[in-house]
Amino acid sequence: MDEVAADGPRKRGRPTRSEREQRREQILDAAVRLFLEHGYGGVSLDRLAAEAKVTKRTIYVYVGDKTAVFTAVVGRLNRDVFADGETTDLEALTSRLVLTLHSDVAVGLHRLVIAEAKQFPELAGSFYAAGPQRYVDALSALLGPSAATGEQLFALLLGEPHRRRLLGLEPAPSPAEAERHASAALAALGLRAT
Structure with a gap:
């Protein structure tokens, strides 16, 4: 060809x-x-x-190969999250995480992995390593010795709104809605004043 x-x-x-x-x-x-x-x-x-x-x-x-292609597709979302390599501003990073991970593409890929994980277990592993694990690690690095963990914050950044997105019950958030969601997650962990 x-x-x-x-x-x-x-x-x-x-x-x-x-x-x-x-x-x-x-x-x-x-x-x-x-x-x-x-x-x-x-x-x-x-x-x-x-x-x-x-x-x-x-x-x-x-x-x-096909697994590498899928991993690259998931990894490409990192460009939106880690804009210009910027990972030092917790508020900006958390807002970008919400906006990106609640997007139609990210939600579609998440649904796909859930549906196909049993038949393609390597797919689930590569998805987690290229996406969620990188985000948890970045959040953990920013939080340092604080009482909150990267996993706790990541869970709040997804939470019930992400579940509703996965079920097709809500549209993707606007940038302002993503910022409000991220701010509420930070406040819930005492990382930002309400």
């Missing part, structure tokens, strides 16, 4: 860094669409290659 760049047939030669990043994003965008529509088990690398308009070999080179 010939690869096609966004602006026409791909030129010969080594792709630039920008072209490599764009191609990887193209693969991950296609993977999100397919995983959310067909589930993990319903997506083959052949199908992903066709959707992303790349070769199967390109997927292996740029991302890896």
Whole structure:
């Protein structure tokens, strides 16, 4: 299968860094669409290659096997959470966590993992390591020796609103709603005045 760049047939030669990043994003965008529509088990690398308009070999080179693709999709959410590598402002980080993890994509991926964890246990492990564990670790590092733990704060940042999102009972929060939710979680643990 010939690869096609966004602006026409791909030129010969080594792709630039920008072209490599764009191609990887193209693969991950296609993977999100397919995983959310067909589930993990319903997506083959052949199908992903066709959707992303790349070769199967390109997927292996740029991302890896199907589990690695899924892990990269989950890991890509980290860009929104860890904006510009910023993890020193607890209030900003917690607001971004709520906004990102309550988003349609994150909730869809979470549902997918729950539905397919029994059949694909490695999927659940990679999901947890690439997402929730990283967030708990980042929160723990910021909290330091405080009485609250990263796990406690993370649980409050998801909580019942996240369960309602998983069940499709509520829409994704606005940035202002995410900030209020994060502030309430911090206040509940005595980490911020109400």
